[in-house]
Amino acid sequence: MVHLDFKALISPVGIVRMAEFVLTCTCFALVASAGFPNFGRSHWSWCMFCWCFCCFMTLLIHILEFTNLNTKVPISWEDFTTAFAMLATLMMVTASIIYPTFFACSSCARQIAASVVSWLCFVLYAVEVWLVRKRPGEISGFLSTVPGLLKILETFVACIIFTSLDPVEYRTFPGLQWCVAVYSICFVFSLLIILLTIARLLLVFPFFFDVLVTVCNALAAVMYATAIVIWPLYVFKQNPRPVQCNHCAWDDLVVVTFMTFINLLVYITDTAYSVKLVFFSHPEQGE
Numbered sequence: 001m002v003h004l005d006f007k008a009l010i011s012p013v014g015i016v017r018m019a020e021f022v023l024t025c026t027c028f029a030l031v032a033s034a035g036f037p038n039f040g041r042s043h044w045s046w047c048m049f050c051w052c053f054c055c056f057m058t059l060l061i062h063i064l065e066f067t068n069l070n071t072k073v074p075i076s077w078e079d080f081t082t083a084f085a086m087l088a089t090l091m092m093v094t095a096s097i098i099y100p101t102f103f104a105c106s107s108c109a110r111q112i113a114a115s116v117v118s119w120l121c122f123v124l125y126a127v128e129v130w131l132v133r134k135r136p137g138e139i140s141g142f143l144s145t146v147p148g149l150l151k152i153l154e155t156f157v158a159c160i161i162f163t164s165l166d167p168v169e170y171r172t173f174p175g176l177q178w179c180v181a182v183y184s185i186c187f188v189f190s191l192l193i194i195l196l197t198i199a200r201l202l203l204v205f206p207f208f209f210d211v212l213v214t215v216c217n218a219l220a221a222v223m224y225a226t227a228i229v230i231w232p233l234y235v236f237k238q239n240p241r242p243v244q245c246n247h248c249a250w251d252d253l254v255v256v257t258f259m260t261f262i263n264l265l266v267y268i269t270d271t272a273y274s275v276k277l278v279f280f281s282h283p284e285q286g287e
Contacts, residue, residue, distance in 0.1 A: 001067045003067075004066060005065065006066075011050055016131065017061065019124055021062065025052045027118050028048065028279040030114040030117065031110070034114070045163075046095070047095040047118075054088045054121070057084055074200075075200065078195055081132065083198065085125055085128045088125045091156070095118055099111070099114065113160070147274060150270040150273070151194055151270070154186065154220075154266050154267065155190045156186035157263045158190070159187075159260055161255075162183065164255040165180065166249055167224060175231075176231065178230060179260075182226070186220040186224065188225060189216055189220065210277070210278045211278055215272040217270045221264065221267040224263055227264075231257055235253045235256075235257075236257075
């Protein structure tokens, strides 16, 4: 039996989600009507995916909460909605930066409009994160904590790296293939932690899962440390920026390098925080 919850529509979070749905749908429509670009297609596809994915997931969450079907879903709903809001905020800010950088111009009315609306979407999702985290007593899962947020950030940065990778570049040298392996292995690990958390499966492991996560975080930090040395060493050696380079493939190499450095810092922070929680914190029992 479905019980409609009209409070989900008129609550502050519900109103914000309705605005998110309308604006992300508007972004998608504006960019689609502007046509498929002749360059930067991977970046265009990423921006379109961001708007489409966030639009669909926001509507789905809104419908499930309105019909109270979210209580029937066998996952941690608070973790899921918090993780999505944080992920959507990151996706919106990157789409809002990438799209106008590559595709907007002074005479491109629809591209400019889409860029402005995308920034409004980012503000709305940031407001949703703030509203969700401010609700007393409702957020207690792993993904609402600092380590959880870091896991979301790690997977997101890895997605940016994947969208900027060119198979022609990294298939040439074994060192670059190692870097891609680092990005992939660490991405799968972080994504697995998120999925296990949402599915409430962390407690079924017959060992100290927090210790395992700490060890894996440390290994990921070491692996990224090798990638931050190897990647620029191979891709920029005897490969200066072309004179006629207006958002060319060389710029994607810079993006991968920068994002590798960002994820290295995130994994180091995650490792330090995990070590502090596992070995130096003694939470009270029964909380």
